[in-house]
Amino acid sequence: xxxxxxxxxxxxxxxxxxxxxxxxxxxxxxxxxxxxxxxxxxxxxxxxxxxxxxxxxxxxxxxxxxxxxxxxxxxxxxxxxxxxxxxxxxxxxxxxxxxxxxxxxxxxxxxxxxxxxxxxxxxxxxxxxxxxxxxxxxxxxxxxxxxxxxxxxxxxxxxxxxxxxxxxxxxxxxxxxxxxxxxxxxxxxxxxxxxxxxxxxxxxxxxxxxxxxxxxxxxxxxxxxxxxxxxxxxxxxxxxxxxxxxxxxxxxxxxxxxxxxxxxxxxxxxxxxxxxxxxxxxxxxxxxxxxxxxxxxxxxxxxxxxxxxxxxxxxxxxxxxxxxxxxxxxxxxxxxxxxxxxxxxxxxxxxxxxxxxxxxxxxxxxxxxxxxxxxxxxxxxxxxxxxxxxxxxxxxxxxxxxxxxxxxxxxxxxxxxxxxxxxxxxxxxxxxxxxxxxxxxxxxxxxxxxxxxxxxxxxxxxxxxxxxxxxxxxxxxxxxxxxxxxxxxxxxxxxxxxxxxxxxxxxxxxxxxxxxxxxxxxxxxxxxxxxxxxxxxxxxxxxxxxxxxxxxxxxxxxxxxxxxxxxxxxxxxxxxxxxxxxxxxxxxxxxxxxxxxxxxxxxxxxxxxxxxxxxxxxxxxxxxxxxxxxxxxxxxxxxxxxxxxxxxxxxxxxxxxxxxxxxxxxxxxxxxxxxxxxxxxxxxxxxxxxxxxxxxxxxxxxxxxxxxxxxxxxxxxxxxxxxxxxxxxxxxxxxxxxxxxxxxxxxxxxxxxxxxxxxxxxxxxxxxxxxxxxxxxxxxxxxxxxxxxxxxxxxxxxxx
RNA sequence: GCGGGUGUGGCGAAAUUGGCAGACGCGCCAGACUUAGGAUCUGGUGUCCCCGACAUGAAGGUUCGAGUCCUUUCACCCGCACCA
Numbered sequence: 001x002x003x004x005x006x007x008x009x010x011x012x013x014x015x016x017x018x019x020x021x022x023x024x025x026x027x028x029x030x031x032x033x034x035x036x037x038x039x040x041x042x043x044x045x046x047x048x049x050x051x052x053x054x055x056x057x058x059x060x061x062x063x064x065x066x067x068x069x070x071x072x073x074x075x076x077x078x079x080x081x082x083x084x085x086x087x088x089x090x091x092x093x094x095x096x097x098x099x100x101x102x103x104x105x106x107x108x109x110x111x112x113x114x115x116x117x118x119x120x121x122x123x124x125x126x127x128x129x130x131x132x133x134x135x136x137x138x139x140x141x142x143x144x145x146x147x148x149x150x151x152x153x154x155x156x157x158x159x160x161x162x163x164x165x166x167x168x169x170x171x172x173x174x175x176x177x178x179x180x181x182x183x184x185x186x187x188x189x190x191x192x193x194x195x196x197x198x199x200x201x202x203x204x205x206x207x208x209x210x211x212x213x214x215x216x217x218x219x220x221x222x223x224x225x226x227x228x229x230x231x232x233x234x235x236x237x238x239x240x241x242x243x244x245x246x247x248x249x250x251x252x253x254x255x256x257x258x259x260x261x262x263x264x265x266x267x268x269x270x271x272x273x274x275x276x277x278x279x280x281x282x283x284x285x286x287x288x289x290x291x292x293x294x295x296x297x298x299x300x301x302x303x304x305x306x307x308x309x310x311x312x313x314x315x316x317x318x319x320x321x322x323x324x325x326x327x328x329x330x331x332x333x334x335x336x337x338x339x340x341x342x343x344x345x346x347x348x349x350x351x352x353x354x355x356x357x358x359x360x361x362x363x364x365x366x367x368x369x370x371x372x373x374x375x376x377x378x379x380x381x382x383x384x385x386x387x388x389x390x391x392x393x394x395x396x397x398x399x400x401x402x403x404x405x406x407x408x409x410x411x412x413x414x415x416x417x418x419x420x421x422x423x424x425x426x427x428x429x430x431x432x433x434x435x436x437x438x439x440x441x442x443x444x445x446x447x448x449x450x451x452x453x454x455x456x457x458x459x460x461x462x463x464x465x466x467x468x469x470x471x472x473x474x475x476x477x478x479x480x481x482x483x484x485x486x487x488x489x490x491x492x493x494x495x496x497x498x499x500x501x502x503x504x505x506x507x508x509x510x511x512x513x514x515x516x517x518x519x520x521x522x523x524x525x526x527x528x529x530x531x532x533x534x535x536x537x538x539x540x541x542x543x544x545x546x547x548x549x550x551x552x553x554x555x556x557x558x559x560x561x562x563x564x565x566x567x568x569x570x571x572x573x574x575x576x577x578x579x580x581x582x583x584x585x586x587x588x589x590x591x592x593x594x595x596x597x598x599x600x601x602x603x604x605x606x607x608x609x610x611x612x613x614x615x616x617x618x619x620x621x622x623x624x625x626x627x628x629x630x631x632x633x634x635x636x637x638x639x640x641x642x643x644x645x646x647x648x649x650x651x652x653x654x655x656x657x658x659x660x661x662x663x664x665x666x667x668x669x670x671x672x673x674x675x676x677x678x679x680x681x682x683x684x685x686x687x688x689x690x691x692x693x694x695x696x697x698x699x700x701x702x703x704x705x706x707x708x709x710x711x712x713x714x715x716x717x718x719x720x721x722x723x724x725x726x727x728x729x730x731x732x733x734x735x736x737x738x739x740x741x742x743x744x745x746x747x748x749x750x751x752x753x754x755x756x757x758x759x760x761x762x763x764x765x766x767x768x769x770x771x772x773x774x775x776x777x778x779x780x781x782x783x784x785x786x787x788x789x790x791x792x793x794x795x796x797x798x799x800x
Numbered sequence: 801g802c803g804g805g806u807g808u809g810g811c812g813a814a815a816u817u818g819g820c821a822g823a824c825g826c827g828c829c830a831g832a833c834u835u836a837g838g839a840u841c842u843g844g845u846g847u848c849c850c851c852g853a854c855a856u857g858a859a860g861g862u863u864c865g866a867g868u869c870c871u872u873u874c875a876c877c878c879g880c881a882c883c884a
Contacts (some may be wrong), residue, residue: 328881337884344884625825674824743820748865750820788864794819798864
């Protein structure tokens with residue numbers, strides 16, 4: 001039967017809100033559950049079904065937790081600073097504040113229509129000055145502790161967006177926002193010293209429950225490697241060329257060195273370099289290449305030999321040449337390497353091209369053909385000769401280097417410092433004043449928030465200058481220290497700043513004395529379960545873990561890790577199987593489905609369409625299937641007869657309670673819903689259901705289709721809401737039928753089935769099948785070699 | 801190149817972890833009710849040479865028994881990528 005979903009849905013959305021059933025209580029005696037979803041960026045395009053899927057998982061879990069008696073915090077907010085809004089503002093002339101408010105309004109109404117059980121009283125907006133006051137506050141704490149600093153360095157720069165980007169925002173050599181190729185540019189920028197926390201970020205992964213691939217991606221991103229630093233003397237100059245290597249054991253095989261073209265030693269000794277013009281040329285060629293071109297593995301090695309300077313292998317005392325090549329990066333290690341052509345493919349390729357000696361120090365390969373990178377016996381290596389264990393050789397060499405003072409053990413990380421400023425308007429102003437006398441001076445805490453000035457021209461400057469730099473009233477100020485004339489920092493924080501601590505603000509969103517009270521933090525933290533997209537694993541998650549660990553070290557938060565558990569949902573693809581995108585025109589708007597079929601149908605479909613963690617294409621026909629299912633549920637009240645649990649239905653109900661209960665915890669929503677469909681098929685076959693049975697059924701379905709379930713629940717005479725009723729429990733013993741139908745195999749092939757008591761013994765079982773007409777022809781006249789009986793599962797007779 | 805993952809009907813997918821492969825849903829076929837059906841209901845639906853045999857990317861192996869374990873191999877997806 002069709003039901004009036006739009007009336008039912010708006011009725012219950014209002015009732016829930018009026019009764020405040022989804023508001024988290026600050027009752028610290030209750031068991032708590034903090035479920036977190038990634039708050040959306042309120043873009044002009046509105047929400048798409050992917051947002052709905054991302055929130056539906058923890059929505060179901062949160063609704064279940066409330067019914068299980070937990071005090072649930074399931075909040076929502078808006079991560080509203082960012083470039084798309086600013087670009088839209090530039091295009092239309094509307095202020096980003098107005099655009100943001102409009103978009104937030106749109107997102108809010110869309111989210112409310114779906115009936116999510118968010119606590120709307122705790123909503124936050126990162127662009128609200130009462131919020132970004134605390135973002136600035138945490139930044140100042142970092143500045144005070146030496147974690148925020150300025151430095152001139154080669155940075156990733158997007159020529160289209162006209163901003164400096166962090167490493168994380170330019171993965172694959174492309175701008176994360178506009179996808180254009182980024183270039184390297186020398187610039188004075190703000191950094192957050194995230195590498196100081198690299199080890200803690202790595203270690204912390206051991207104590208949290210993240211999906212394995214999430215942990216793996218973070219480990220990979222941090223990229224810790226252990227090895228040694230070694231100092232090579234330059235011949236005839238009082239200068240050491242420092243390198244990093246993971247293979248100090250191969251030091252006897254070093255026949256040349258390579259530096260990055262940007263290495264500062266070149267500039268320092270340019271008078272000694274007789275071919276400095278060639279060096280300059282090569283350097284220029286490299287600068288022209290994009291990061292992407294430069295990191296292409298396939299291309300041939302290039303480089304220039306430095307004439308006039310040579311190095312000395314500190315262990316063989318042999319003079320060795322130095323080259324520059326772009327296969328050595330300034331940004332990793334020390335920007336210079338020792339080359340062991342016999343045992344490194346890149347060095348081998350380079351040595352072959354430039355005709356450099358190749359000295360074998362590990363036996364096992366044929367170095368006339370290729371580099372040998374496996375392990376083996378050490379040769380031509382002095383005191384290491386004869387050793388076969390790589391680890392021992394490395395340890396021995398390191399202690400030798402340390403003893404002689406020519407090197408020491410060391411670690412390197414792939415992760416770089418976090419470039420933390422953007423030359424844009426729509427972000428948190430960095431609360432720092434540049435004073436000609438005092439240097440960089442923090443804005444006093446009492447003056448926070450440092451507000452964004454209200455302006456009409458947001459156009460970024462051509463030289464990569466922030467729009468704020470053009471506003472004299474903002475720029476010119478007094479130094480908080482000496483009260484002399486000074487200038488404000490005009491760059492703003494990157495998009496990721498506000499989201500690095502938002503989960504803490506939800507706990508105490510209106511506090512104007514601190515970012516959140518210690519007492520409340522102690523109760524609510526850590527986040528019990530965080531769900532979001534894989535695309536945030538190496539950015540937002542690492543950033544926010546870093547901020548949290550910093551606050552932990554200051555004693556401001558109660559736990560060392562912010563998120564106890566992290567899962568990720570899969571994408572919803574367009575009906576054509578491609579990733580949804582505006583340009584392909586295959587984006588599905590959740591509003592259309594809500595209008596046509598209702599929010600409950602949308603929710604059930606999104607969770608039924610497949611494995612929650614995998615990508616699956618949208619199918620309108622399958623949406624209709626879910627609609628039919630809910631219409632059949634709407635019909636159940638018409639066949640209600642009697643009370644209690646019907647004789648033959650008991651195990652079906654207990655099985656269903658068990659499956660739905662455990663499947664939800666494992667994010668297996670598709671099979672939980674399938675089980676509820678199976679059960680309704682059985683109910684319809686019988687054409688009757690008792691009131692108690694229906695109540696159980698509604699409770700189990702309610703996290704998925706809450707509006708319809710509440711409506712039926714109310715119709716059964718309940719004055720309390722289903723949302724705050726209790727989750728049904730099951731009896732394990734009753735989930736199994738007393739008699740089971742098990743398969744009978746002969747030589748492993750199924751020949752029939754037999755009904756047996758679930759714990760019938762072997763003799764009873766074989767007695768039962770001997771008379772079975774289907775089985776007899778397969779065993780008659782043959783010798784029984786073996787009889788296998790697994791109670792409740794299978795009988796197998798092996799005959800010859 | 802390194803790391804991770806996935807391959808099961810026409811489609812989305814299940815499979816108690818070694819025990820009746822294809823639950824549940826879509827689609828499709830037939831029928832019913834209808835002036836009508838892209839509504840609803842009922843039945844059917846892996847393939848084939850249909851009493852039987854064959855089927856979980858391919859090829860071997862272990863086992864009474866394999867989608868599941870082992871070996872080899874192919875294809876696709878994701879992440880990182882000249883990381884020293």
